[in-house]
Amino acid sequence: MTQTMTQLSRAVDQREWSRMDEHLVSLVDSTSFEADQYRTLRHALERTHAAKKVIGVTSAVPGDGKTTTAINLAGVLAQAPDARILIVDLDLRTPSLGDRLGLTVQSPGLVDLVFDPALTLDGLARRHPQFRLAVLPAGRALTVPYEVLKSPRLAELMLQASRQYDYVILDTPPLAAVQDARLIADWVDGFVMIVAAHRTPRKLLEDALNLMDPAKLIGLVFNGEDRLRSGYYGDYYGSSKGKRRGWWRTGNGNGNGHGNGHGNGNGLAHGTSVLDTVLRTVLGRPR
Ligand SMILES: Nc1ncnc2c1ncn2[C@@H]1O[C@H](COP(=O)(O)OP(=O)(O)O)[C@@H](O)[C@H]1O
Numbered sequence: 239m240t241q242t243m244t245q246l247s248r249a250v251d252q253r254e255w256s257r258m259d260e261h262l263v264s265l266v267d268s269t270s271f272e273a274d275q276y277r278t279l280r281h282a283l284e285r286t287h288a289a290k291k292v293i294g295v296t297s298a299v300p301g302d303g304k305t306t307t308a309i310n311l312a313g314v315l316a317q318a319p320d321a322r323i324l325i326v327d328l329d330l331r332t333p334s335l336g337d338r339l340g341l342t343v344q345s346p347g348l349v350d351l352v353f354d355p356a357l358t359l360d361g362l363a364r365r366h367p368q369f370r371l372a373v374l375p376a377g378r379a380l381t382v383p384y385e386v387l388k389s390p391r392l393a394e395l396m397l398q399a400s401r402q403y404d405y406v407i408l409d410t411p412p413l414a415a416v417q418d419a420r421l422i423a424d425w426v427d428g429f430v431m432i433v434a435a436h437r438t439p440r441k442l443l444e445d446a447l448n449l450m451d452p453a454k455l456i457g458l459v460f461n462g463e464d465r466l467r468s469g470y471y472g473d474y475y476g477s478s479k480g481k482r483r484g485w486w487r488t489g490n491g492n493g494n495g496h497g498n499g500h501g502n503g504n505g506l507a508h509g510t511s512v513l514d515t516v517l518r519t520v521l522g523r524p525r
């Protein structure tokens with residue numbers, strides 16, 4: 239029998255939650271233009287990658303917007319009626335997921351769950367008080383996350399999660415430099431690669447893409463562009479919510495969406511033209 243969110247995670251404890259980060263537009267401003275960009279990503283996932291349930295959000299280097307995107311994506315997925323969404327912090331060197339969501343008690347979390355067989359996923363996942371979202375924080379930071387990430391228990395737990403939830407969104411380590419993200423690639427169904435406009439070094443993006451099984455690359459999401467929204471969208475969404483400007487399009491790399499970019503200027507690797515779907519979101523530069 240299908241379990242409800244209430245059965246899957248701990249009862250909501252309001253004392254564990256405080257205010258969340260304002261950049262999490264899909265949660266704090268769900269009717270905004272920016273939240274709509276994430277809905278387009280959700281639509282692409284549901285339409286083109288329906289079999290993929292365990293989704294890793296990664297990038298070439300730290301600071302490109304993985305955590306921001308992972309939470310916003312989980313937020314729009316959680317808007318579906320009866321949605322059951324789990325978001326997990328796997329960026330164990332620099333965990334920030336729980337903190338960004340306003341979770342004040344981070345421990346026990348994923349690291350404890352992997353090391354202690356007496357703990358259960360259902361017992362540790364925290365139900366968000368407002369959204370159909372369960373959150374599994376890292377628990378603690380590890381300087382060497384290797385043992386956790388390669389652990390068969392982690393793979394089993396995520397398989398269990400994929401059966402219980404509609405989507406499992408993973409805030410993963412960056413791909414370049416360290417092995418971390420590659421350790422989980424066997425059981426992640428697909429990766430969304432975040433590219434920070436004007437920031438992600440093109441060479442490192444290409445290296446990261448080369449490390450990835452092309453079948454598992456769902457698409458690229460551009461984050462942090464400073465181009466203005468088009469007049470159409472500006473009028474449509476009104477200007478009061480336009481603090482984080484941006485545009486978004488989906489396409490096949492040949493420019494069949496609306497929008498005004500062709501990719502390379504933002505550091506898009508030429509190899510991405512082999513992708514079935516290139517997802518691009520441009521969400522306004524971090525202030
Ligand atoms: N589109 C955006 N608009 C504004 N600020 C952003 C945006 N994306 C990321 N940021 C900010 O940039 C910083 C790094 O983003 P984060 O999601 O933590 O990156 P990562 O998880 O890849 O290290 C955070 O302070 C975050 O709030």
Ligand SMILES: [Mg+2]
Nearest residue numbers: 304305329334
């Ligand atoms: Mg992060």
